[in-house]
Amino acid sequence: MTTIQILDDRLISQIAAGEVVERPASVVKELVENAIDAGARSIRVELEAGGKRSIRVVDDGLGMDRSDALLAFDRHATSKISSFDDLQGVGSLGFRGEALAAIAAVARVELVTATEPGDGHRIRIDGGHIRSAEPTAHPRGTSIEVRSLFFNVPARRKFLKTVRTELRRATEVVQGYALSRPEIGFSLSHEGRTLLEAAPAGDDLEAARRRIGELFGAPAAQNLVDFCQQGPGGERLWGFVGDRKQGRGRRIFTFVNRRLLRDRTVMAAFYRTVRETWRSEDFPALFLFMDIPPAEVDVNVHPQKAEVRFRDGRFFGRLSSCLREALERARGEEPAPLAETTSLPGALLAWQGLGQRSGSPFGGSAGRVGSSEVRELDGSLSSEPAGKLADVVFAPLERSTVPLSGRSGEPRPFRLLGQYKGTLILLEGPDGLYLIDQHVAHERVLYERFRCQLVETVVRSQRLLEPILLELAPAEALRLAELASDLERLGFSLSEMSGNVVAITATPAVLTPGLAEEMLASLASEPGDREEAAEDLKGRLLEALAASQSCRTAVKMHHPLSAEEMESLVAELFAAEQPFACPHGRPIVLKMADIELERRFGRR
Amino acid sequence: MEIRVKRSEFLNELAPMQGIVERRTTIPVLSHILLRGEADQLHLAATDLDVSLTTSCLAEVEGAGGIAVQARKFLEIIRAVVGEEVRLILEDDKRLTIVAGKSRFKINGLSPADFPTLPDVGDHDGTEIPFAQLKAMIGKIIFAVSSEESRFQLNGALFKLKEDSLEMVATDGHRLALVENILEGAKVEDGVLVPRKALQELLRFEGEDKVLFRRGEHHLSFRLGRREMICRILEGTFPDYERVIAKDNDKQAIFDRRNLTDAIQRVALLTGDRARAVSLQFDTERLVISAANPDLGEAAEEVTCEYGGDELRLGVNPDYMVQFLSAMETEKVTLEMKDENTQCIGVPVEGQDRRYLCVIMPMRI
Numbered sequence: 002m003t004t005i006q007i008l009d010d011r012l013i014s015q016i017a018a019g020e021v022v023e024r025p026a027s028v029v030k031e032l033v034e035n036a037i038d039a040g041a042r043s044i045r046v047e048l049e050a051g052g053k054r055s056i057r058v059v060d061d062g063l064g065m066d067r068s069d070a071l072l073a074f075d076r077h078a079t080s081k082i083s084s085f086d087d088l089q090g091v092g093s094l095g096f097r098g099e100a101l102a103a104i105a106a107v108a109r110v111e112l113v114t115a116t117e118p119g120d121g122h123r124i125r126i127d128g129g130h131i132r133s134a135e136p137t138a139h140p141r142g143t144s145i146e147v148r149s150l151f152f153n154v155p156a157r158r159k160f161l162k163t164v165r166t167e168l169r170r171a172t173e174v175v176q177g178y179a180l181s182r183p184e185i186g187f188s189l190s191h192e193g194r195t196l197l198e199a200a201p202a203g204d205d206l207e208a209a210r211r212r213i214g215e216l217f218g219a220p221a222a223q224n225l226v227d228f229c230q231q232g233p234g235g236e237r238l239w240g241f242v243g244d245r246k247q248g249r250g251r252r253i254f255t256f257v258n259r260r261l262l263r264d265r266t267v268m269a270a271f272y273r274t275v276r277e278t279w280r281s282e283d284f285p286a287l288f289l290f291m292d293i294p295p296a297e298v299d300v301n302v303h304p305q306k307a308e309v310r311f312r313d314g315r316f317f318g319r320l321s322s323c324l325r326e327a328l329e330r331a332r333g334e335e336p337a338p339l340a341e342t343t344s345l346p347g348a349l350l351a352w353q354g355l356g357q358r359s360g361s362p363f364g365g366s367a368g369r370v371g372s373s374e375v376r377e378l379d380g381s382l383s384s385e386p387a388g389k390l391a392d393v394v395f396a397p398l399e400r401s402t403v404p405l406s407g408r409s410g411e412p413r414p415f416r417l418l419g420q421y422k423g424t425l426i427l428l429e430g431p432d433g434l435y436l437i438d439q440h441v442a443h444e445r446v447l448y449e450r451f452r453c454q455l456v457e458t459v460v461r462s463q464r465l466l467e468p469i470l471l472e473l474a475p476a477e478a479l480r481l482a483e484l485a486s487d488l489e490r491l492g493f494s495l496s497e498m499s500g501n502v503v504a505i506t507a508t509p510a511v512l513t514p515g516l517a518e519e520m521l522a523s524l525a526s527e528p529g530d531r532e533e534a535a536e537d538l539k540g541r542l543l544e545a546l547a548a549s550q551s552c553r554t555a556v557k558m559h560h561p562l563s564a565e566e567m568e569s570l571v572a573e574l575f576a577a578e579q580p581f582a583c584p585h586g587r588p589i590v591l592k593m594a595d596i597e598l599e600r601r602f603g604r605r
Numbered sequence: 606m607e608i609r610v611k612r613s614e615f616l617n618e619l620a621p622m623q624g625i626v627e628r629r630t631t632i633p634v635l636s637h638i639l640l641r642g643e644a645d646q647l648h649l650a651a652t653d654l655d656v657s658l659t660t661s662c663l664a665e666v667e668g669a670g671g672i673a674v675q676a677r678k679f680l681e682i683i684r685a686v687v688g689e690e691v692r693l694i695l696e697d698d699k700r701l702t703i704v705a706g707k708s709r710f711k712i713n714g715l716s717p718a719d720f721p722t723l724p725d726v727g728d729h730d731g732t733e734i735p736f737a738q739l740k741a742m743i744g745k746i747i748f749a750v751s752s753e754e755s756r757f758q759l760n761g762a763l764f765k766l767k768e769d770s771l772e773m774v775a776t777d778g779h780r781l782a783l784v785e786n787i788l789e790g791a792k793v794e795d796g797v798l799v800p801r802k803a804l805q806e807l808l809r810f811e812g813e814d815k816v817l818f819r820r821g822e823h824h825l826s827f828r829l830g831r832r833e834m835i836c837r838i839l840e841g842t843f844p845d846y847e848r849v850i851a852k853d854n855d856k857q858a859i860f861d862r863r864n865l866t867d868a869i870q871r872v873a874l875l876t877g878d879r880a881r882a883v884s885l886q887f888d889t890e891r892l893v894i895s896a897a898n899p900d901l902g903e904a905a906e907e908v909t910c911e912y913g914g915d916e917l918r919l920g921v922n923p924d925y926m927v928q929f930l931s932a933m934e935t936e937k938v939t940l941e942m943k944d945e946n947t948q949c950i951g952v953p954v955e956g957q958d959r960r961y962l963c964v965i966m967p968m969r970i
Contacts, residue, residue: 461880461882461920461968461969461970462968463779463880463922463966463968464779464946464947464966464967464968464969465778465779465966466776466778466779466780466844466849466948466966467844467849469778492969507969509880510880510881510922513753514753514756514777514778515755516753518755519755
C-alpha cells in the first residue's frame with residue numbers, strides 16, 4: 002500500500018521552498034519530526050563530531066515499505082498532506098516533504114526501515130543518487146543515518162561551527178522535542194557518551210513535569226507551578242511557571258503545537274505579563290505549551306518553522322490572562338518581590354518616564370554595554386511625537402543656558418531652574434520641564450567612568466575553596482563548555498564533571514560565589530550564539546561591578562548641590578551613553594511636556 | 606499588678622535584648638520584648654523567630670501578668686530615667702506605667718498572647734563549655750561566615766563535638782577558618798550549623814561560668830546563668846572541610862604576625878572598594894607585598910620572614926588576610942603555600958588552640 006504521494010504543482014508553489022538543511026541540528030530536527038510523525042514511542046539520536054560526521058536517528062514508529070521508502074527521497078514527497086485543504090489543517094510536525102530529499106542531496110544517507118519485523122529494506126543514497134536498495138532484517142521502525150553532511154557542498158561545510166557549537170544546537174533540538182513529547186522516550190548520545198536520556202512518561206501535566214525533572218534536574222521541576230486553560234478558540238494553553246525569581250532568559254521554553262518556538266510576540270507577552278503581575282524584571286522559568294487547532298495558526302511563515310502567526314488577534318489577551326493567573330499563584334508562595342507599588346494616579350501619567358524601565362524604548366536593555374537604543378527616543382509607547390533628546394536641534398532660547406554640550410557637540414538649550422528638596426534637579430527644556438534624580442544621575446555618570454576603565458583592566462579572578470556544582474540540562478552544559486575560553490578571560494574557571502554537571506572553580510572577584518553561580522546558570526540557558534553570549538556576559542559583569550561601585554559613591558538624596566555642581570552633573574549625564582536609566586534600571590530623567598502642561602491648565 | 610526592680614540590674618538584662626529584636630520587621634510584635642512578672646522574678650524575652658533570648662532578674666512582684674513593649678523605646682526610657690528602682694505597673698495587658706524617680710510614663714504595649722511562643726529544645730542532655738573558651742573560639746572563625754543569603758548553608762558556623770574536644774568551622778567559599786580545642790567530657794556528635802546571628806549574640810554574653818549547650822531536633826540552646834539563647838538550626842549541607850584543606854603545601858614562611866598585618870593594611874590602602882587584591886611575592890627571607898589600582902596608584906612594602914622556598918607570587922584579598930591575622934593572638938604566624946593557584950594556609954606558631962588554621966584561596970591578578 003502506498004501512503005506517499007507526489008504533490009501537485011499548484012501545491013508545490015503554495016509552499017514556499019526554503020533551505021531546510023542548514024546544519025546538523027536542522028537534520029536532527031527533520032529526522033526527529035519524521036520519527037514523531039511515524040508514531041514512535043522511543044527515539045534514539047546518536048551523533049558523531051557534533052553531527053558533522055554522522056547523525057543517526059532510530060525510531061520504533063510505523064516504518065515504510067519499499068516503494069514508500071524510495072519515494073520518501075523525492076522532493077515534495079510526503080505522507081502528511083495531499084491537498085491545499087490538508088495544508089490548512091496541518092497537525093503533524095513536518096509536512097513540506099522536501100526534508101528527506103534535501104538531506105539526501107547533500108549527504109550520504111542510509112535508511113533502514115520495516116513495517117513488520119523482518120520485512121525491512123535498506124536504501125543507500127549518496128548526494129541524491131540511489132546507490133542501492135535491498136531487503137534486510139530490521140525491527141519495526143526506521144533507522145536513518147546521515148553521514149558526511151555537505152560532503153559535496155564545500156561552501157556549506159565551511160560555514161559549520163565547531164563540534165561543540167553544532168552539538169549544542171542539535172542537543173537543543175532534541176531537548177525541545179523531549180520537553181514537548183513526554184509520552185515518547187528520547188535518548189541522545191555523542192560519540193558513545195549519553196547526553197540525554199528520558200523514559201516515556203505519559204501525556205499529562207505530571208508526565209511533563211517529570212520530563213522537565215529528567216532534563217533539568219529534579220529541583221528545577223519541583224518549584225514549578227502548573228497551569229492549564231482551555232480557550233474558546235479551541236486552544237489549550239498549559240505548562241509551568243517557576244515560583245522563584247530567576248534571571249532573564251533563564252529556561253524559557255514556548256511550544257506551539259508541541260513545536261519549540263521562540264516567537265517574539267509570545268515572548269513579549271510573557272515578559273509584559275511578568276512585569277505587570279510581579280512588578281519585577283526578574284523572569285521566572287516558563288514552559289508554555291500552546292496546543293492550537295491547526296486552522297488557527299500558521300506555521301508556514303518560516304522555513305524552519307521558527308515563527309508562527311496566530312489567526313485570532315484576541316489570542317494574546319487570553320494568553321496573558323492565563324499567564325497572569327499562573328504567575329499570581331506562583332507569587333503567592335513567596336514574599337512580595339517589591340514594596341507595594343500603587344498605580345500612578347491620572348495626573349502623574351502626564352510625566353513621561355524617560356528611560357522608565359518597562360515600556361520605554363530604552364527599557365529592555367537598560368544600561369547594557371554598547372546599547373545603541375539610547376538615541377531611539379521615538380518609542381511607540383511615548384505619547385509624544387518623536388523627539389530625540391540627544392539629537393534634536395532646538396531654536397536657541399534667549400535666556401542664558403546651561404552650557405550643556407552633548408556628544409554631537411551641539412549646545413542644548415536647557416536652563417537650570419534649581420534643586421527640589423535636595424533631591425531633584427529641575428531644568429527648563431525647549432519642549433518641557435525636566436526633572437533629574439541627582440542620585441541616579443550621578444550613579445550613571447560614575448558608572449560610565451568605571452566602565453571605561455574596566456575595559457582595559459584585567460579581571461581579577463578569585464579561586465573557590467570548593468567548586469560550585471551547577472546541575473544543568475545537556476544543552477546548557479554544552480553552551481558553557483562552548484563559552485569556556487571567554488569565561489576564562491572574564492575570571493571564571495570551569496571544569497566539566499560527569500553527566501551534565503559543571504564545576505565552577507574560580508569566579509570574577511567582584512562577584513560573590515552565589516551571584517557568579519546565578520550569572521552562569523542564566524547564561525547557560527540563554528538562546529543565541531557564542532559571540533553574543535560572550536559580549537552579553539562581559540556587559541553584565543562590568544555592570545555588576547560598576548553598578549555596585551557607583552551606587553555607593555554617588556551623591557545621596559537630600560544633599561544640596563550648588564548651581565555649578567548641578568550644571569556639571571547634568572552636562573556629564575547628557576554626554577553619557579545611556580542618560581536615561583541608572584545601572585539598576587531606574588529612570589533618571591522625567592519630562593513634563595509643554596503640551597501636557599498646557600492641556601492640564603486648560604489651554605488646549 | 607506591679608513589679609519593682611533594680612534599675613541597674615534590669616538595664617543589664619535589657620540591653621542584650623536589642624540585638625535580637627528585628628528593627629525592620631513586618632510583624633510588629635517582633636520589635637517588642639515580653640515582660641512577665643512571676644514570684645520574685647521579672648522574666649524578659651525577645652525573638653526574631655530564628656533566634657530568641659530569655660533572661661530574668663530579681664524583682665518584687667505583686668500579682669502575676671505580663672505585657673509586650675516596644676523594645677527600643679522601652680530601653681531608652683529605662684536608660685534615661687534616674688533613681689535606683691523602677692516600678693512597672695500593669696493596668697491591663699496593653700498598657701504599662703513606668704515610674705522611676707519623679708518620672709512617670711504610660712506606654713502602649715501588646716498583649717502577651719500576641720507574643721510568639723518560644724521554641725523549646727526539650728530535655729536533652731547538654732555539654733558544658735567554658736564561656737571564655739566558647740567566645741574565643743567563635744571570635745576565631747566568625748569572620749569567615751558567609752553573608753550571602755543565597756548560600757544559606759554557609760550563613761553560620763559548624764559546631765562539632767568530638768571526643769573531648771570542640772571544633773568550629775566557617776567558610777564563605779573563598780576562605781575557611783577552623784578552630785579546635787580541648788573540651789573535657791565532650792562526646793562525639795554530628796556537626797550542627799549555628800546561624801551567624803546566634804554567634805554574634807553569644808559573643809555578647811557575659812560571665813565566667815560555663816555555657817550549657819543543648820541540642821534539640823530543630824533548635825539549639827545556649828544557657829549561661831540567667832540567660833538562655835535558643836536558635837534555629839541552620840539546615841543544609843556544610844562542605845566536607847577536611848577534604849578541602851590541602852595537605853601538600855610544601856612552602857612555609859614564618860612572620861611576625863603584627864608586622865605582616867600592619868604591612869598588608871598599609872599596602873591595601875591602594876586597593877579599590879571591591880575585588881580588592883594584593884600581590885604577595887615570596888623570595889628568600891623576604892616577602893614583598895604590593896598593590897596597584899588604576900585610579901589610585903601603586904604601593905609596595907617589604908617584610909622580612911623565614912622563607913627558604915622557591916620564588917612564589919600569589920594574589921590574595923587583603924581583607925581575608927587581615928581578618929584572620931587579627932583573630933589570632935600568637936606572636937608569629939606561618940603561611941603555608943604550594944603554588945599561585947592553590948590555597949594558602951595560615952597557622953599560628955605555638956598557639957594555645959589544639960588546632961587553628963585559616964585557608965585562603967588565591968586570586969588571579
